[in-house]
Amino acid sequence: MTAALELRDVAQHFGQLKAVDGVSFSVAAGARHAVIGPNGAGKSTLFALIAGTRAATAGAVMLDGEDVSGVPEHRRATLGIVRTFQHSSLFLASTVLENVLLAAQRHAGLSWSMLRPLSRRAALLDGAHDLLQRVGLDERHGARAGALSHGERRQLEVAVALACRPRVLLLDEPAAGMSPAETARFSRLVTELPAEVTVLLVEHDLDVVFGLADTVTVLHLGRHLLTGSPTEVQASSEVQTAYLGAVDSSELFPEAPT
Amino acid sequence: MLSWLDGNLVSMVDGVAYGLLLFTLAVGLSLVFGMMDVLNLAHGTLYLAGAYVAYALSDGSWLGLLVALLVGIGVGVAGGGLLAALTQPLAARGHLDQALLTLGIAFIAADVLVAVFGAQVLPTAPPDGLTGRTSMLGHSYPVYRLAFIGIAGALALLVYALFERSSIGALVRATVADRDMVRATGVDTRKVLFGVFAFGAALATVGGVLGAPILAPGPGVDETVLVLSLVVVVVGGLGSVPGALLGALLIGQVQTLGVAVLPTYAPFLLFGAMLVVLAWRPDGLVSLVRRG
Amino acid sequence: MSPVLVRAVVRRLVGAAVLVVLLALPWLVNAYAISTVSRILVFAALAISVNLLTGVTGLPTLGQSAYFGVGAYTGAIVSTTLSDVGPVQLVLAAGAGALAAAVTGPVAMRARGVAFLMITLAIGEIAYVAAGRLDAVTYGTDGYSGVPAVVPLPGIAPLVIDGLVYYYVLAVFLLLYGLVALLLRSPFGLALRGIRDNEDRLRAVGYPTTAFALAAYCIAGALAGAAGSMWTSAQRFVAPGDLGFDVAALALLAVIIGGLGSMWGASVGAALVVLTRDYLGGYVAGHGLLLLGVLFVVVVYAMPRGLSGVRRPRRTSEVRA
Numbered sequence: 010m011t012a013a014l015e016l017r018d019v020a021q022h023f024g025q026l027k028a029v030d031g032v033s034f035s036v037a038a039g040a041r042h043a044v045i046g047p048n049g050a051g052k053s054t055l056f057a058l059i060a061g062t063r064a065a066t067a068g069a070v071m072l073d074g075e076d077v078s079g080v081p082e083h084r085r086a087t088l089g090i091v092r093t094f095q096h097s098s099l100f101l102a103s104t105v106l107e108n109v110l111l112a113a114q115r116h117a118g119l120s121w122s123m124l125r126p127l128s129r130r131a132a133l134l135d136g137a138h139d140l141l142q143r144v145g146l147d148e149r150h151g152a153r154a155g156a157l158s159h160g161e162r163r164q165l166e167v168a169v170a171l172a173c174r175p176r177v178l179l180l181d182e183p184a185a186g187m188s189p190a191e192t193a194r195f196s197r198l199v200t201e202l203p204a205e206v207t208v209l210l211v212e213h214d215l216d217v218v219f220g221l222a223d224t225v226t227v228l229h230l231g232r233h234l235l236t237g238s239p240t241e242v243q244a245s246s247e248v249q250t251a252y253l254g255a256v257d258s259s260e261l262f263p264e265a266p267t
Numbered sequence: 268m269l270s271w272l273d274g275n276l277v278s279m280v281d282g283v284a285y286g287l288l289l290f291t292l293a294v295g296l297s298l299v300f301g302m303m304d305v306l307n308l309a310h311g312t313l314y315l316a317g318a319y320v321a322y323a324l325s326d327g328s329w330l331g332l333l334v335a336l337l338v339g340i341g342v343g344v345a346g347g348g349l350l351a352a353l354t355q356p357l358a359a360r361g362h363l364d365q366a367l368l369t370l371g372i373a374f375i376a377a378d379v380l381v382a383v384f385g386a387q388v389l390p391t392a393p394p395d396g397l398t399g400r401t402s403m404l405g406h407s408y409p410v411y412r413l414a415f416i417g418i419a420g421a422l423a424l425l426v427y428a429l430f431e432r433s434s435i436g437a438l439v440r441a442t443v444a445d446r447d448m449v450r451a452t453g454v455d456t457r458k459v460l461f462g463v464f465a466f467g468a469a470l471a472t473v474g475g476v477l478g479a480p481i482l483a484p485g486p487g488v489d490e491t492v493l494v495l496s497l498v499v500v501v502v503g504g505l506g507s508v509p510g511a512l513l514g515a516l517l518i519g520q521v522q523t524l525g526v527a528v529l530p531t532y533a534p535f536l537l538f539g540a541m542l543v544v545l546a547w548r549p550d551g552l553v554s555l556v557r558r559g
Numbered sequence: 560m561s562p563v564l565v566r567a568v569v570r571r572l573v574g575a576a577v578l579v580v581l582l583a584l585p586w587l588v589n590a591y592a593i594s595t596v597s598r599i600l601v602f603a604a605l606a607i608s609v610n611l612l613t614g615v616t617g618l619p620t621l622g623q624s625a626y627f628g629v630g631a632y633t634g635a636i637v638s639t640t641l642s643d644v645g646p647v648q649l650v651l652a653a654g655a656g657a658l659a660a661a662v663t664g665p666v667a668m669r670a671r672g673v674a675f676l677m678i679t680l681a682i683g684e685i686a687y688v689a690a691g692r693l694d695a696v697t698y699g700t701d702g703y704s705g706v707p708a709v710v711p712l713p714g715i716a717p718l719v720i721d722g723l724v725y726y727y728v729l730a731v732f733l734l735l736y737g738l739v740a741l742l743l744r745s746p747f748g749l750a751l752r753g754i755r756d757n758e759d760r761l762r763a764v765g766y767p768t769t770a771f772a773l774a775a776y777c778i779a780g781a782l783a784g785a786a787g788s789m790w791t792s793a794q795r796f797v798a799p800g801d802l803g804f805d806v807a808a809l810a811l812l813a814v815i816i817g818g819l820g821s822m823w824g825a826s827v828g829a830a831l832v833v834l835t836r837d838y839l840g841g842y843v844a845g846h847g848l849l850l851l852g853v854l855f856v857v858v859v860y861a862m863p864r865g866l867s868g869v870r871r872p873r874r875t876s877e878v879r880a
Binding site: 060062081082083084086087091092094098099100101102103107110111112114115116119120121122123124125126127128130133169173 | 741742744745746747748749750752753755756757759760761762763764765766767768771774
C-alpha cells in the first residue's frame with residue numbers, strides 16, 4: 010500500500026540556517042501520525058513545506074505516490090492536503106458560519122458562482138452547520154470570528170480545515186491554549202474522523218500526542234531522528250538525549266502534567 | 268544606427284535631465300513608503316512649491332538662486348515635517364486613510380497655490396550665466412539643462428552615497444527591510460521616519476527649485492510629476508535608492524525618447540515600461556522589502 | 560418581532576420610499592436638477608464599481624476612471640458608428656471596460672494595499688493622458704461630440720428630454736445595483752470578502768486568490784465601463800476631463816464616505832460628493848479643489864467608518880442562516 014504522504018529528503022535552507030535538513034518519512038493512509046521535537050526542531054517549517062506555503066529547497070513531497078513538490082499551495086489544498094495554523098488564522102471580520110462556508114464552497118466547486126445567493130444553497134449551509142455542530146460551535150455560527158475566545162478559534166480552525174474535505178489533515182499545535190475540556194473534545198473529534206482521513210499533527214501537549222497518535226516522528230535540529238510507535242519513541246534513549254541532553258526520562262516531557 | 272543616435276541625441280540627453288529630476292522626487296516617496304507604508308500623494312505638491320519658490324525668488328542672479336534654494340529647503344523640511352506629523356496619528360487606522368489624507372492636503376495646496384500664483388504656467392528663467400544655448404556634438408542645446416544634469420547628477424550621487432555608505436543610510440535600509448527588527452533593537456523608528464520624510468520632501472522642493480526652468484510651475488504639474496514618480500517607484504522597487512535612480516533614468520528616457528520616436532503612443536509606453544519591468548521583476552528593479 | 564426582522568422591514572420600506580421618490584422626481588424638480596440627479600446616478604454606478612474593489616475585496620483603487628473613460632468613449636463610438644440603441648452601447652462599453660481591466664489588471668495585481676493604490680493611480684492618469692492624445696479615436700482635448708440621443712429599446716423614439724433620459728439612466732442603475740447585490744450574496748462575493756479579510760488563509764483553503772482578485776478587477780472594470788456608457792447617454796459628449804484624476808478621487812471618496820463595503824453607502828456618498836461639488840461649489844466659485852481637499856481631510860479624521868458605520872458597527876455578514 011502506498012503511503013498517503015511521503016517525504017523524501019525534504020529540506021529548507023534559509024541561507025546558512027538549515028531549518029529542515031533532509032527529512033524523510035512516510036505517513037500511512039488513515040494514520041494518526043504525530044510529529045514532535047524540541048523547539049527549533051523544524052516542525053512548523055516542515056508543515057509549511059508539506060502544505061506548500063513555502064517551496065522546499067530540495068527533496069520531494071509525495072501525495073498518494075504522486076510528486077506534488079511543484080504544486081502551489083492552493084492546488085495542494087484542492088488535492089486534499091489541508092492545514093490548520095499554529096497561530097489561529099481565520100477570517101476575523103466574517104462570521105463563524107462564513108468561515109466554514111468559504112472552505113466548503115471551494116471544495117463543492119461553487120466558489121466561482123456569482124448569481125445564486127449563498128443563503129439559497131441549502132446543501133452547502135446544512136453541511137457547514139453539521140461541521141460546526143461537530144466541533145461544538147454551531148450556536149455561535151452568527152458571531153464574528155474575531156469575537157471568539159481563543160479555544161473557540163482553535164475549534165473553528167479545525168472546522169474550516171474539515172470543510173476542505175482533507176485527505177491529509179495537517180494540524181499545527183491544535184491543542185495550544187485549549188482548556189482541558191476543549192482538549193478532550195478535540196481529541197474525541199480527531200478520533201471520530203473517518204478512517205480514510207490521514208492526520209498528521211504537530212503538538213506540544215504530549216498527553217494529546219500519546220493519546221491520539223499511532224505513529225510518532227521525532228525531529229531534532231531540522232533532522233529526522235526516529236519514527237515509530239509511541240512506545241518505541243518513549244523508550245528511545247536517543248530521543249531523551251535529543252530533548253534535554255539528559256537521561257532522566259521524567260524531564261523528557263516537561264509540559265506533560267504529572 | 269549612428270545616424271539614429273545622432274538624430275535622437277537631444278531627446279536622450281533631455282531624458283537624462285528628466286530622469287534626474289524625477290529621481291529627486293522619487294527618493295522621498297520611495298523611502299517613506301518603504302519604511303512605513305505611507306503613500307504621500309502630496310509629494311508632487313512639494314515639487315510644485317519648490318518651482319514656485321524659484322519663480323518668485325530667482326532674479327537671474329546667482330544669489331537669487333541660492334536664496335531660492337535655501338527657502339526651498341526650508342519649505343521642504345517644514346512641509347515634510349507637517350505631513351509626517353499629520354499622518355502619524357492615523358498610523359493605527361491604516362495606510363489607506365494616510366494616503367487619502369495626503370491626497371486631501373494635495374488638493375488644498377493646489378488650490379492655494381493657484382490662488383497665490385494664478386492659473387497660468389509661469390516660465391522661470393535660470394541664472395543669467397546659464398541662459399542661452401551651446402553646441403553639443405553638433406546640436407544646439409540649452410546650457411541650463413547641461414548644468415542641471417551636472418548638479419542633479421552630483422546630488423544623486425550624494426544621496427546614493429548617503430544611503431548606501433553612511434550609518435544613517437544603513438539604519439534606513441534596515442528599517443525598510445524589517446522595521447520590527449529595527450524597532451526591537453531600541454531605535455525610535457518614528458524619529459527616523461520624520462527625518463526621512465523631511466529629507467525626502469526637501470529633496471523634492473530642491474528638485475522643484477532647480478527644475479523650474481525645465482518644467483515650469485503651473486496647475487497640474489504637481490499631478491504630472493506625482494504620477495511619474497509613482498511609476499518610477501513601482502518600476503525601481505519600493506524603498507530602494509539605487510532602484511529609484513535606475514527607475515528614474517528609465518522613465519526619463521521613456522518620457523522623452525519615447526515621445527520623440529512614438530509621439531501618439533507615449534502614454535502607453537509609460538504603462539508598457541511598467542508592465543515589462545514588473546513581468547520581469549515583480550518587486551521592481553531593485554528590491555529591499557522582504558515579502559512576508 | 561426580532562430586531563433583525565425589524566431592521567429588514569425598515570430597510571425594505573426605506574428602499575421602496577427612495578424608489579418612489581426617484582420615479583416621481585421628474586415631476587417634482589426642474590430640468591437642471593434632474594440632469595444633476597442623472598449625473599449622481601452615473602457617479603453612484605462608478606462608486607459601486609470602486610466599492611467592489613476597495614470596500615469588498617480590499618483593493619484600494621484610484622484607477623477606475625480609466626475604465627469609466629473606456630466605457631464612455633466606447634459608448635460614444637458605438638452610438639455614432641453602429642447603433643443608437645442604449646443597451647447595445649451599454650453591453651459593448653461594459654465589455655470594453657472589462658477587456659481594458661483584463662489587460663491592465665495583471666500589473667496592478669502584483670501589489671496589494673497602498674501599493675495597489677499607487678499602480679491604479681498611474682493607470683488612471685495614463686488613460687487620462689491617452690484620451691487627450693489619441694485624436695483619431697477620441698478627438699483629443701476637443702472632446703467627442705455629436706453623440707445621438709439614446710434609444711432605450713429598438714422601436715422606441717430617441718430620448719431627447721432630460722426627464723426621459725433620466726429614466727433610462729435610472730433603469731440602468733437599478734439593473735447594475737441589483738446585479739452587484741446578487742454578486743455580493745453569492746459564493747463568489749463571499750470569496751472576495753475573504754480576500755480582504757485574510758488572503759493568505761484563503762489561499763491555504765484552496766483559492767487561487769490572485770485569479771479571484773483579477774476577476775473582481777475585470778467585473779469592476781465592466782461596471783465602470785457601463786457607468787461610462789450611462790455618462791455618454793446622459794451628456795451626449797465625452798472629453799478627457801471626464802476621466803480625470805478628480806473623478807477617480809471623488810469616486811473613492813464617495814466609497815469612503817459611504818463606508819467601505821456598503822453599496823447603498825457608496826450610492827449616498829456619490830450623491831453627497833456630486834451635490835457638494837455642483838451646488839456648494841457654486842458658492843466658492845473656482846475653489847472646487849479646495850472644497851474637495853477639505854472634504855477628504857474631514858472625512859478621514861471625522862468619519863473613519865463612513866455613513867454606513869455611523870449607525871452601527873460595520874456589517875460584514877451578508878449570509879443569514
